[in-house]
Amino acid sequence: MQKKINQITIIGTGLIGSSLGLALKRKKISNSIVGIDKSKVNLSNAIKNQSIDESRLKIDFRIQESDIIFLCTPVSLIDPITRKLIPFIKKNTIITDVGSVKNCFDEETIKKSKNFFHIVPGHPIAGTEHSGSKFAEEDLFKNKWCIITPLNNNKKVINIICNIWKKIGMKISIMSVHEHDKIMSITSHLPHLIAFTIVGTAFNIDIKKKKELINFSAGGFRDFTRIGSSDSKMWTDIFIKNKKFILKTLDSFFDDIDILRKCIISNDYQKIYNLLKRTKEIRKKILIQEETKRKN
Amino acid sequence: MQKKINQITIIGTGLIGSSLGLALKRKKISNSIVGIDKSKVNLSNAIKNQSIDESRLKIDFRIQESDIIFLCTPVSLIDPITRKLIPFIKKNTIITDVGSVKNCFDEETIKKSKNFFHIVPGHPIAGTEHSGSKFAEEDLFKNKWCIITPLNNNKKVINIICNIWKKIGMKISIMSVHEHDKIMSITSHLPHLIAFTIVGTAFNIDIKKKKELINFSAGGFRDFTRIGSSDSKMWTDIFIKNKKFILKTLDSFFDDIDILRKCIISNDYQKIYNLLKRTKEIRKKILIQEETKRKN
Numbered sequence: 001m002q003k004k005i006n007q008i009t010i011i012g013t014g015l016i017g018s019s020l021g022l023a024l025k026r027k028k029i030s031n032s033i034v035g036i037d038k039s040k041v042n043l044s045n046a047i048k049n050q051s052i053d054e055s056r057l058k059i060d061f062r063i064q065e066s067d068i069i070f071l072c073t074p075v076s077l078i079d080p081i082t083r084k085l086i087p088f089i090k091k092n093t094i095i096t097d098v099g100s101v102k103n104c105f106d107e108e109t110i111k112k113s114k115n116f117f118h119i120v121p122g123h124p125i126a127g128t129e130h131s132g133s134k135f136a137e138e139d140l141f142k143n144k145w146c147i148i149t150p151l152n153n154n155k156k157v158i159n160i161i162c163n164i165w166k167k168i169g170m171k172i173s174i175m176s177v178h179e180h181d182k183i184m185s186i187t188s189h190l191p192h193l194i195a196f197t198i199v200g201t202a203f204n205i206d207i208k209k210k211k212e213l214i215n216f217s218a219g220g221f222r223d224f225t226r227i228g229s230s231d232s233k234m235w236t237d238i239f240i241k242n243k244k245f246i247l248k249t250l251d252s253f254f255d256d257i258d259i260l261r262k263c264i265i266s267n268d269y270q271k272i273y274n275l276l277k278r279t280k281e282i283r284k285k286i287l288i289q290e291e292t293k294r295k296n
Numbered sequence: 297m298q299k300k301i302n303q304i305t306i307i308g309t310g311l312i313g314s315s316l317g318l319a320l321k322r323k324k325i326s327n328s329i330v331g332i333d334k335s336k337v338n339l340s341n342a343i344k345n346q347s348i349d350e351s352r353l354k355i356d357f358r359i360q361e362s363d364i365i366f367l368c369t370p371v372s373l374i375d376p377i378t379r380k381l382i383p384f385i386k387k388n389t390i391i392t393d394v395g396s397v398k399n400c401f402d403e404e405t406i407k408k409s410k411n412f413f414h415i416v417p418g419h420p421i422a423g424t425e426h427s428g429s430k431f432a433e434e435d436l437f438k439n440k441w442c443i444i445t446p447l448n449n450n451k452k453v454i455n456i457i458c459n460i461w462k463k464i465g466m467k468i469s470i471m472s473v474h475e476h477d478k479i480m481s482i483t484s485h486l487p488h489l490i491a492f493t494i495v496g497t498a499f500n501i502d503i504k505k506k507k508e509l510i511n512f513s514a515g516g517f518r519d520f521t522r523i524g525s526s527d528s529k530m531w532t533d534i535f536i537k538n539k540k541f542i543l544k545t546l547d548s549f550f551d552d553i554d555i556l557r558k559c560i561i562s563n564d565y566q567k568i569y570n571l572l573k574r575t576k577e578i579r580k581k582i583l584i585q586e587e588t589k590r591k592n
Contacts, residue, residue: 257489282499
């Protein structure tokens, strides 16, 4: 059994960071939890809802008390903050993160970590459309998937991080950074890109009943507005950081939708029907798979 | 108060038709309800769950007993079936429908109706991803919107149809055929077009963990597969019937997503952020509006 950790620091006490704090505390994983954020509001809410024990506005020498540091910031800050941490951390500190893009540590930073500290990139697939520690949820991670994308073969260190996520209820999947970023570009980043766009498209269209648009949106649009109201800063970062895969996936999507578009133009009933039916069959397979997994 | 209707016929006893039957019966709106369908399975399930009182496999002289006929078929069949009904119906029969495209009656059919029978196009915005009468739900229409797109100014007849939908729990909005088809192209048809496409895109992409794709799809993709598993025949019809507005809306969407795409390519952080933030503000406005409405 793993011994109790003395101190964990969470940098970025937003929705994910403070929900993580709550879950860690419930499972008594660490003797104390420190929260660092430049937002006083986030910190004071995190103290208020007891997701952290101590709040700090800056990174300094005190962080050497921490065995593990969770970076729960927008992805563009993960590497700069890691570099900022290096002068202050003790040897063998584990730095991990929760970013939605796993290509978020620079090569140079990874090089610097060797023989000094550990980097274990992680991505708990959890969240809501809200942001900020005031929306923290103890059960946010429960029964969800956490993807770990190890940079080396240090199983002991990787296991420490995996075990923490497991203890707070997550299922673990290990894959490469490359594989993660490709998968997320289609399952999460493209849907968000589309959702953010379509809400704008809807409100640019010339219709009289614009104000009532949402009333008539039971079939699809309402879900899109929900997805499309996620944190703007976080998603700007993701779109830029995972640019390579997002642009490729977007191109494939454009190609596919253009096939459907051309069929509509030429009234090709049979071909449209076949394309649509295929989606249904894919979904059916997925559902059967999920069912089988649950039973096993 | 409206007197009880003697007989209503529902043509197409699928999910919508049979749910309508159940709701009409609960509210005792008609003395008897006849279901017509070419699918024996749909008919026998509809009889079994008591959404209709009598089942028929074809349209014939017996339909002259009905005061109102609801066409609950895929949109491409609405006009052909109406024409097929003309030799059998009695004077002043009201023919109405539930199609997702309201430009579904031919000019010639509308002409033929004058001084003989009434056409009142309608669209209850309700449904699930399931099809068939075995999924019938008595409360499917409750608190949802029904759009009526009158072809003339015959208020008495329009009110009869509006009142039926109101009695089974729907809120009514009256607008033109044109306005309806434009609004639906963005709030429902485009989201479905995208959802049907993206599921295919995902499964064309070269990834090792394809089987596990769905596990990592909490953020967006899972909702898309649900929307994208709706009835293929129904949606093929919709895409072809509302071609004019769908293609226009798709073009606007392409233009808008291309703006975002170009910003990603050029790393234009500020512009992406502004575009994303705008969506959030639109959604906020929508929510405030809904809240105000609920309170009033």
